[in-house]
Amino acid sequence: MTRTWAPVPADSGFGLANLPYGVFAPPGEPPRCGVRIGDHVLDLAAALGDDGFAAPSLNAFLARGRTAWTQTRNRIVDLLTDTSHEPRLTPHLYPVGDVVLQMPFGVADYVDFYASEHHAGNIGRMFRPDAAPLLPNWKHLPVGYHGRAGTVVVSGTPVVRPCGQRKAPSAAAPTFGPSAKLDVEVEVGFVVGASSELGRPVPVSRFAEHVFGVVLVNDWSARDIQAWEYVPLGPFLGKSFATTVSPWVVPLDALAAARVPRPPQDPAPLEYLAEEAWALDLDLALEVNGQVLSRPPYTRMYWSPAQMLAHMTVNGASLRTGDLYASGTVSGPEREQRGSLIELTWNGTEPLTLEDGSTRTFLADGDTVTISGTAPTADGGRISLGEVTGRVEPAVDG
Numbered sequence: 001m002t003r004t005w006a007p008v009p010a011d012s013g014f015g016l017a018n019l020p021y022g023v024f025a026p027p028g029e030p031p032r033c034g035v036r037i038g039d040h041v042l043d044l045a046a047a048l049g050d051d052g053f054a055a056p057s058l059n060a061f062l063a064r065g066r067t068a069w070t071q072t073r074n075r076i077v078d079l080l081t082d083t084s085h086e087p088r089l090t091p092h093l094y095p096v097g098d099v100v101l102q103m104p105f106g107v108a109d110y111v112d113f114y115a116s117e118h119h120a121g122n123i124g125r126m127f128r129p130d131a132a133p134l135l136p137n138w139k140h141l142p143v144g145y146h147g148r149a150g151t152v153v154v155s156g157t158p159v160v161r162p163c164g165q166r167k168a169p170s171a172a173a174p175t176f177g178p179s180a181k182l183d184v185e186v187e188v189g190f191v192v193g194a195s196s197e198l199g200r201p202v203p204v205s206r207f208a209e210h211v212f213g214v215v216l217v218n219d220w221s222a223r224d225i226q227a228w229e230y231v232p233l234g235p236f237l238g239k240s241f242a243t244t245v246s247p248w249v250v251p252l253d254a255l256a257a258a259r260v261p262r263p264p265q266d267p268a269p270l271e272y273l274a275e276e277a278w279a280l281d282l283d284l285a286l287e288v289n290g291q292v293l294s295r296p297p298y299t300r301m302y303w304s305p306a307q308m309l310a311h312m313t314v315n316g317a318s319l320r321t322g323d324l325y326a327s328g329t330v331s332g333p334e335r336e337q338r339g340s341l342i343e344l345t346w347n348g349t350e351p352l353t354l355e356d357g358s359t360r361t362f363l364a365d366g367d368t369v370t371i372s373g374t375a376p377t378a379d380g381g382r383i384s385l386g387e388v389t390g391r392v393e394p395a396v397d398g
């Protein structure tokens with residue numbers, strides 16, 4: 001690939017092949033949109049002379065659609081490779097360590113799927129040991145639920161341990177108090193740019209027309225609250241207190257080399273979900289207090305992002321700019337590939353010992369959780385998806 005005049009460290013995952021978008025605030029200045037190159041952020045409104053990027057949200061840009069997204073990316077590559085632009089643009093490059101990264105887009109609706117067969121299978125084995133691990137619908141449709149858009153927060157936002165109702169199976173009645181089973185879910189989120197018309201499903205073939213890019217997601221989950229409330233209508237307060245996303249939206253244009261084939265789905269899905277099976281070759285890592293606990297592989301996901309999108313709209317539900325849908329917990333077949341503590345500790349029955357000698361079943365107050373990820377490039381390198389991090393703060397009440 002062509003070289004950039006901008007400073008990019010040798011092993012940076014943020015070279016020209018990546019160019020993710022975010023919202024940043026320089027010290028004492030209002031937030032605006034930028035693109036990351038190396039360890040710097042380029043102010044896009046200034047660089048492109050485009051006021052659409054002066055807002056503290058990518059939504060105006062996301063709404064423009066695929067042609068504009070690709071043109072903008074090409075223009076940014078031109079600006080960063082043609083040295084004639086260096087004198088004018090250098091004042092608009094900010095060290096990433098000097099700026100505050102904010103929520104990159106306004107979330108319209110938030111949906112969370114359940115697309116990993118290994119995750120769904122593990123949960124099934126834990127909670128329904130005498131039945132088949134997967135429920136009868138699982139291989140016929142991407143199971144999902146609508147989450148809470150207003151509590152999707154950017155990486156670095158503290159997460160207060162939620163309080164709620166819990167009831168142990170042996171207890172006669174529920175009690176109220178701080179969750180004792182606060183967990184994480186390693187997920188990948190898909191950011192919708194171009195909207196769709198109410199009443200018109202979006203077919204799998206039009207995925208790239210509507211989806212702009214991806215973020216990393218931590219779907220914080222209070223397992224004890226969830227276990228008591230979820231029947232019959234699904235996740236509610238055990239999930240809605242916080243969902244954290246990474247600050248950089250990596251465009252699909254940067255992930256072309258990450259698209260990999262998957263074995264055909266069996267049974268073959270219904271016609272509206274039919275496509276050649278594929279996944280994204282994203283290597284994810286889950287860390288607690290700096291220690292890697294697992295490395296979930298996105299290549300093993302059963303349902304593709306295009307199938308999730310098609311399913312989400314097949315009833316005619318329309319898409320809005322800023323819609324976010326997440327994959328569900330990413331888990332592979334191996335123990336060290338499980339993307340949640342409930343799986344890693346088998347619902348608390350197999351505690352983990354951390355390097356400091358302490359043990360965990362679920363998260364303790366003060367724990368810092370970080371999810372990171374990388375994807376391959378066409379030339380054999382890897383780009384970074386950045387990271388999504390959050391520290392657990394003690395419950396406010398209870």
Ligand code: CA
Nearest residue numbers: 185219328329
């Ligand atoms: Ca989830």
